[in-house]
Amino acid sequence: MPEKAMEGLDRRGFMTASIASAGAAAVLASNAGPAKAQDASASGGPRGTLYTGDVVDGKKVVSRLDVDDLAPGQRHLLYFQGVETPTGQHWYVSVTVVKGAKPGKRGVLVSGVHGDEMSSVHTVQTVMNQLNPAEMSGVVTAVTDVSRPAMESMQRRWPNAGRGADLIDMNREWPGNENGVTAVSRHAALLFNRLLRPNADFAIDFHTGTTGFEVAAFNIAGMDAPEVKAMAELYPVGQIFDNHVYPGVLHNAFMDVGIPSFTPEIGAARVLDVKMIDLFVEGTMNVLKHYGVVAGPMGRTGKDVSVFVGNSAFPILAAAGGLVEHLVKLNDKIEAGQKVAVQRNSFGEVVAEYTSGVAGVITGQRSDAMAEPGDPLAFILFNKATQEGVETYPE
Known part of the structure; x- marks a missing residue:
């Protein structure tokens, strides 16, 4: 759910001033090396999957993913190498790719941007477990634990220690900066540039309310975008928040580069609301049918419930x-x-x-x-x- 006081704010008001300073950028760029060179991958630069050579829990680790490189008709389980920690290790992000036997649209499903939002994670897991790659056309890529440090303690914000103890809301950092001054900004950019954006024709970023605050089942969607409107209306939920909200959230980062995206909100934090999860699983499967990724009749949609749009x-x-x-x-x-x-x-x-x-x-x-x-x-x-x-x- 959104934060800060209700007031007008410039679109780039959330960007940290130190990131924009020329001095800091110059120092970071001089130390960045390969990371700086590969930052262009999101805008027509290097493509192709890069394997680090590491294996974690039997799953190969990649630092860049191109789903075109993966075998069709199969389910692929990988780890993505995220930002480096103060001890020189990395935060690994779980990636599931279900690649259909036939070509088609590429969808990206994201959860775990906030570490206390469990129903969003379970929604994505449930959708992915229903997919049969042998019967699909296209690809669905899922990331269920974007903000790993926050998820470790099931708290909303990423505990960042670069300049003393700090808690940073990762859903105010997208699309990030691979050479940024916080781990959160760098992590966001690595994921967006090398994992999410290159593999998405459409994207859905799942959330819940925050700890101590529960929400109804609703979608946050800019309904002036026809593709976004079409997706949001395929969910049998009672509310749609027709608002672009503010910069720095993941679905806006997708929208800024021409990828239709929106945010479902699924009840309370820290719990699994199974009945509400079912609504969003049904809606997400409808979206995949809408894009021809999976076949079959539509389930219930917004036409089957009384939807309030505000x-x-x-x-x-x-x-x-x-x-x-x-x-x-x-x-x-x-x-x-x-x-x-x-x-x-x-x-x-x-x-x-x-x-x-x-x-x-x-x-x-x-x-x-x-x-x-x-x-x-x-x-x-x-x-x-x-x-x-x-x-x-x-x-």
Whole structure:
């Protein structure tokens, strides 16, 4: 889910100033060597799969992947060599490639960009396990653990230690910089340049709510892009957030290079919501059928459910500390002025009451029972008459 206060922000406002500084770039470039030379691979530079010669758990390690090099009609399990750690090792990323017996479109499915989002991982795993390469046309490539250090502790952000202890949200770093000043930026660029972008005709980046905050089943999709609209509407889920959100998220990095992409949001963090996962598995299989990768009749789509499409999200933030009682549920329709939550202190006294400033539907709610001032308590998906600049949201 999005973060930061809701306000206009320049499209490149999230880019770290030190990355852009000429001095830092010059120093990094002088030390980069081969990494700098291969940064061009995403824009017509070197292609072809590069094997490092390492084998981890019986799986070959690659530092660049071209699915055209892999044998058709087979399932391929690989590790991708990600960013180098302070001890000189690497973070390895799990890659599953199911290559059909016949040529066709290439899809990329991504999860694990945030380390606490388990339902997104299970969704991708379930889709991949349903694919039969002998009956497919095209290729589906899946990455299920992009932010490995964050997943190790099941936390949202990557624990970066390059300049002291820091936590970095990887979904604000794409497409990254192979010579960037943080491990997260370099890792993002390695994956985007050498694994994701070169093998994608379309891409889906799966997420969930963050720890302490659950969301309804919905898709974040720029519906002004026809291919994106077509994909998002193939999911039997009740909400679509028609918004490009902000720069630095993975699906926008794909969109910026002409690859249609969007983000499904699948419930709460740190758990497996099996019923909700089933909806997104069904929708993703519909997308693969839409592109002719797999055959068969479509499952349920947005036409089979009542879909609310909104272009903005109204945040309700805690004004006090205390225990939160929600008066509405996810997917409930809300009127402007309707009371949605109350908050009590340790004596049980009501210290705050919260009402909606808009009419819409509940798309997210705080799942942690306690909140302090500034914590988001709810988001209401609604339609704003006019949109100016880029919207960002508190976490």
